[in-house]
Amino acid sequence: MGKIEWAMWANEQALAAGLIYATGGIVGVAGQFRGWQFAAFGIAAGVFVCLLEYPRSKRGKGTSVERTGQYCFTVCVNAFGPLTRNYYVRAFLHAALCVPGGFMLATVLGCVCLGIASLIYLSAAIHGEHWEPILPRTEPPKRVGDSIKEPPQNPPPRPPPELRRKKADKLETAAYDNPMSVTVNE
């Protein structure tokens, strides 16, 4: 297979698993099922996983596509340093979080999905991947105020208007519109 970055797929799977875990937990608590305490844990774990997985990592090769509004999550996740950058830690964290879900019917699906995500993260870690934050590049401040006097930065490559003026009888074959009107005598 081509050079797959496993972490990208693990990220999607973990995010989906978090949502499923939380939904199963909500159903368990709302319906007051037997073992609803596990469901309550499921909600908490699911929400935590979603928050952790929402910011996408920067790709090793190619352009990275951010999720909408992920910047504040990126900053939070980045603040934990090696705990969140290392995928071994993530793999074991997901494995640990998914275990209590297996004790109750409503959360068992979330448990299995999170377990699969944990395995894919393990594969990513073995391949040496790690999480990189997508941070916006700081642009150099532009000078404002002289813009009218300076010529445009990248104009279309054509000569100034006086030279561009085509004779009147050659108007049809001209590739450019005349910047000023011409009559035959000119």
Add this chain to the structure above:
Amino acid sequence: MGNFAANEGLSIFVIVSYEMKLSPVSMVNFHSFSLSPSQHALSWARAPAACLNFNCMLILLPVCRNLLSFLRGSIQYCSRTAARQLDRNLTFHKLVAYMIALHTAIHIIAHLFNFERFMDSQLMINSSYLPYVLSQIGNNDNRSYLNPIRTNETVMMFTTIAGLTGVVITLALILIITSSMEVIRRSYFEVFWFTHHLFIVFFIGLVLHGVGRIVRGQTIESVKVHKPDECHSRFEDWGKNGTDCPEPVFAGNPPMTWKWVVGPMILYVCERLVRFYRSQQKVVITKVVMHPSKTLELQMKKKGFKMEVGQYVFIKCPSISQLEWHPFTLTSAPEEDHLSVHIRIVGDWTQALYTACGGDKTVVQDAWTLPKVAVDGPFGTASEDVFRYEVVMLVGAGIGVTPFASVLKSVWYKHVQENKNVFTKKIYFYWLCPETQAFEWFADLLQSLERQMMEKDMSDFLSYNIYLTRWKDAEAAHFRVQYEAEDDPITGLKQKTRYGKPNWDNEFSAIATQHPGSKVGVFLCGPTALATALGKQCISHTESGTEFIFNKENF
């Protein structure tokens, strides 16, 4: 507004009628299932189950591309608009997939409630509680029971066929969905493709899901003597002497899903067999041309291969990868005796193909050293409709210019060499590219067309405009000096290259004025942003008389 209807009307109709099918299916099922009149969890599970049957039937159909090609060819004679709907097959496939995910979620949540209620029914030992009484039926003979939760196990779902298959197919579905996200699909196509084959597991599990007959209903004979409407409130008297409500008898409902999905499954198996058969047919590479800027042209011959303009094929090279099929647009015209594709070297597979065809060697290669390839196709796209319009606007952005190579060549052959009465009278061609070097093979084609048109005095048949959207300062200086030269400094064509992006408003207005009262086909192969812009222009410039119809290629 009229053009909007012409362009989008049929898609909206398809989607609306599909949604309308779902509601009666679910309502019918909702009313027929109920453990007791006050508890509807089973109905909530059965309704989406019925919708799932319907959706799983539909999901396989849009991806049978050979079948769709065949349908497209047949429908074209009746209605061009209907045929165009078949171009949106992938969009429909995704829509049905989202519906399956939604209905699966409702189904699972309903069953969770179901299990809880059934458990409660077994545990609340109280003979004046209807659900408990119903659960106790059949305790003696273990055949005619209603409540499937016979024991108190909470994880009993893993011991029934329905439970186990349910978990397996839901997992398969979740894995399929997460690997089909756009990010994964665009960057790591193989992961998407191989994971998607879990649909085989999905369908097998789906058919087996109802085999255990776990959903129980009253048998037909029993309904005749024990009417639920009359008897449900007199449950303490069932079976006693003197009542007209004997004990009800229940049995498992037979599985229904296989009736829905067996047809499409057979069609899909046929589709894969057709693809396999086509891949075994012999394809000979007759010519390999290395163009500058990393473009490889392959000319091939395959017996019995027929194509239309702008179609694409899937190519497999077994010596590089046994499993990978990659799509490429055909750049040859149907009138030529070979088929050709132009392949840009961008990734692993194309790089390996370049090496296998002797790209890095300078001596001429013998024919037997060239790799074996397999070709599947051709598959239809919107470009086939080009010749049905009197006036045509072709817009290609970057690599999107490739299908139009085939169109232009074919137009040329039709007009000049075969002298057929061609319906298309005028072609406006727009090529937007950041640099023409990458497609100098296309510029060559335009040059030869230009020369031949001048010889035949047909210069006004094709009007082409090339827009360079990016340039470096050093190049700009060169262009400025050369502007008066007769041939364009970049492409060498008589028609001068323009700089920047076209003003679509002006272009559309000019064409509308020049061709009043005709249908103008607008064909685009390029990015979505451009498609939206052009779509809007088509809608806004369609006035009384001139009608702009928008067609977009999908790759």
